[in-house]
Amino acid sequence: MTNVVAVVGGRAAAFELGVVCQAFGLDRSDDTAGLPSYDFAVCSPDPGPVMTTSGFPIQVDHGLDRIAEADLITVPAWPEMDRAAPPLLLESLRGAAGRGARVLSVCTGAFLLAESGLLDGRRATTHWQFTDRLAERYPEVKVDSDVLYVEDGPVITSAGAAAGIDACLHLVRQEHGAATANALARRMVMPAHRSGGQAQFIEMPMPTPAAEDGLSDLIDWMQANLDQPLTVDALASRAAMSPRTFARRFKAATGTTAHRWLLDQRLQLAEELLERTDLTVDAVAGRAGFGSADTLRHHFAARRGVGPATHRRTFRSA
Known part of the structure; x- marks a missing residue:
């Protein structure tokens, strides 16, 4: 193009x-x-x-x-x-x-x-x-x-x-x-991928996490620790909130659930690793927080329509 x-x-x-x-x-x-x-x-x-x-x-x-x-x-x-x-x-x-x-x-x-x-x-x-x-x-x-x-x-x-x-x-x-x-x-000072759909904008705009939400620093930390087992309970504890309060505030601040946000971020990281490194699919799965190559293949195929190896062959830089 x-x-x-x-x-x-x-x-x-x-x-x-x-x-x-x-x-x-x-x-x-x-x-x-x-x-x-x-x-x-x-x-x-x-x-x-x-x-x-x-x-x-x-x-x-x-x-x-x-x-x-x-x-x-x-x-x-x-x-x-x-x-x-x-x-x-x-x-x-x-x-x-x-x-x-x-x-x-x-x-x-x-x-x-x-x-x-x-x-x-x-x-x-x-x-x-x-x-x-x-x-x-x-x-x-x-x-x-x-x-x-x-x-x-x-x-x-x-x-x-x-x-x-x-x-x-x-x-x-x-x-x-x-x-x-x-x-x-x-x-362009834009997220590379936004989760959710435009339905979230019909009744109220999606706010940007602010420091007073108690989530801005946490989201930065999540981004830097995608390879860790980040459960909702553990994230809520880190944010000093109950799991229910954390889930509600996270969705209000980002327009999606913590699980969906993590999956999107991990898939994006996996794409970059597949395209820019020689890491094996197993290693990419571990680095991106999927645990196993089979789990990565499952989510990659469900969201992207192809497997990790096919994506690498298609987009890998010379």
Whole structure:
């Protein structure tokens, strides 16, 4: 994946476009972390000045012919979701997917993909405010309102703007491996992987653990001791809480359970070790806190769809 384009219409969603630009649109050819650079452009059915939803214009120099060159077509939200899209744009999206390009939408960008027919029969998501509308308007789409992003074939759809970052990091991980995705996440001051789904944001936002929660230091300690047998009772004792209080506060602070958080962190560590070291699968399992290679294989296959050895062959750097 070397060529990326962002598609905007009569109006552009400034923040969502910025998300895509941050992930794929910066020249990182001289980056000491070895982050990838892409041939990136913004295109529109009507090139020229395009007004953003924030009230300032941007200059778009490329037309829809730019889509025909791209390996990845991104739709960073689609503010005009209640208006019919230009037929040539819909045709261009279908043509790109037909030749094997990948397509990624952020937030309401899913409405444009649904209108083009690319989501027919596929799982997809959008911002929780609009999932019911998407399902009602396009009954052929299998709308999943609980996820931050979902990949179905060559199409990735994501929820609100921040979930677009999650989706972009997921794609970078697939294309370049865990180490590159983690380095990019650190550069963006983002977690490389967020657990849970967007349902946690409907009633209240997910707070960041604060020092007064009694969990911030503990979570840092957990991150540094993933190879240890970290039970809920032991963690609760370390946090000077009852197991029930600890479980409640941990979920409130992170949006997930301690068990799920540990599993995600251990899988992420295992990915990095498989890609960057010569450790055996048994040694990786021990270092990442799974205890045995069989346990690692079970969780790796359940979450990633492949075994550790296959992942290593796919993503191992030369």
